[in-house]
Amino acid sequence: MLSIEQLSQMVQAHLGLTNNANEAQYTTKWIIKESPLGGRGIFATEDIASGEVLFVDHPLISGPRSGALIRRGCTVCSKLNTNKLFKCHKCSLLLCSESCKNSSVHDDDCGIISGWHSKVPIEEVDAALLSRALTAVRALLLNEEQKRFMTSLQAHILPQHGTEVKELQQYFEIPEGDVQLMILASCVLDANAFQIATSYGKEEMGKRGLYPVSSLMNHNCVPNTRYSYNSDLQMIVKAVKPIQAGCEMFTCYTGLLWGTPARRIHLYKTKHFLCKCERCADPTERGTFLAALKCFSAECPGSLLPIEPLKSSSSWRCFECGLRVPCDNICTLQSALGSLIGSLDFGNLVELENFYLCRVTKYIPKTNQIVIDLQCRLIWELGEIENHRWHDEQIEFMKTVYAILKINSFRIPTDDREKTIPLRGLFPLAAFLNHNCVPNTRNVFKEDDTMEVYASRDIERGEEIFTCYTNFLWCTPVRRYQFRSIDLLTWGQRRKTHGRTSSSGGFAYLNQLSEYRLALKEQLCRDTLRTVAALGAGDAHLRGLLLYHLHAALAERARRCPDLYDELKSEIESTIDQAYKILQGDISAPPDLELRHRYLGPGCDKPQEERFFILDTSENLAVSMK
Ligand SMILES: [Zn+2]
Ligand SMILES: [Zn+2]
Ligand SMILES: [Zn+2]
Ligand SMILES: [Zn+2]
Ligand SMILES: [Zn+2]
Structure with missing residues (x-):
């Protein structure tokens, strides 16, 4: 076990703070010392400002990452492009390209693995298992000093850790010393590794990294720091709120918006401790009621919460009527809710939206973490994902369809006594017929949705065949008017009432929903921001994302309705400004963050139209900026 002194020296060396202190981008305002929580922690030596x-x-x-369910990609660049992946013929690691194969990263990996005597032909080695164990294998590349640093970190020495390394021995004869070091690396990784964020919108194999200094920070359910990654895999750790001299600096190993029982179970299972922080001890979690369930008594509007949240077997009690419910009943309800949520198709926005709006709050209070989680999923997707972008491609398609229908479709007569809404149909061959107010054909609509076109008088060879797009008994002004009278709304309604809507509905229907969804997105952002603020989470990463999405919704509203600009201007500017301060430099940040900040943030003196112009083209610009 290293002394605090030795550990501090290693940390300084690791961070590169010893040699070129004057060139450092920051000065350390903290030290490592014994934590009242047990073990070591990082403590502020001076007052630290938010954002530092x-x-x-x-x-x-x-x-x-080592999980069995992680999708496996290239072991060098993490790409998931499954058709192109191949196994290295020397070591059996998965690769995506010749350049990844020739990289120094693979050279190092390959050198170790191909150095082991394989018990089976190398191509029979399980590439997925090799990938799961690879991070631990890479511990063999560390120098002695780094190995000492790694082994000084907390490790989970339990049989369930390091199984992927043990399984590797089915395939290879590995020197005992290497096996021991790799198992230890696995145990250290499981206790300390951080999942590395991927670039915005990119699908990559999940990665983890052993960040030794960050791993010295203890956990708190309301952390006072946040971290982000840059493209060099560096982790930048910042204060999310002012930290006073002498205070311990904390990170968070769980989801910020999970309720206390969920957080504590997760921490116990993965990190083997039960958190006793201030938030965990407060049944209401600072008034956010994230774990609350509906009172079992039908008449009562109250919420159930654990009486002693630090005891996992605590009974729950209704805050309104005092009803007590034993822990077992709560667990049954929670697992029922779990399977209800598990049955949802998270890829289906419409289903999520319906569930959120109509069903979920029948079972659980609006404050419950499940509702909040749905809220976040909806926020991330509304306006952003395929088919639900601000400028819906479906709408563009519908417009085209509408334009075609407007020119080409025929009104299908219906029996007036049934008072049905008129139908129309696109008959593609008949659509080639030009219009004449005195046509030489007539149309007969049949029961089976076909249209028969008859000659209404003798037609000579070479004569053009005409149809009439209007009622030919009408006088000219009426006929003209009729061409303009079909509007989008009518079309949408007709289609819908007849149950013939495609899954996306008519154009007008979608358009209405879009406006509505825009308002929904804004509302969800505001609600979730309130919860984050109530927790005292400061400028957490999540707050940055929520502000970005709130900004996007407000800006879209102003773009659609320029009259609202003056009213919305200051909030559009302040939300993107705050989001930018929190998310800048983070590889997982939305790619148009910078551009939005420049054009829609405070201090942009361009005229209104020009500022909003970027919303139409930001996607293209963001791509070309790369
Ligand atoms: Zn690759
Ligand atoms: Zn290889
Ligand atoms: Zn463990
Ligand atoms: Zn806690
Ligand atoms: Zn009650």
């Missing part, structure tokens, strides 16, 4: 960089950590080792 505390340190920039880099991984001792990094690589694929």
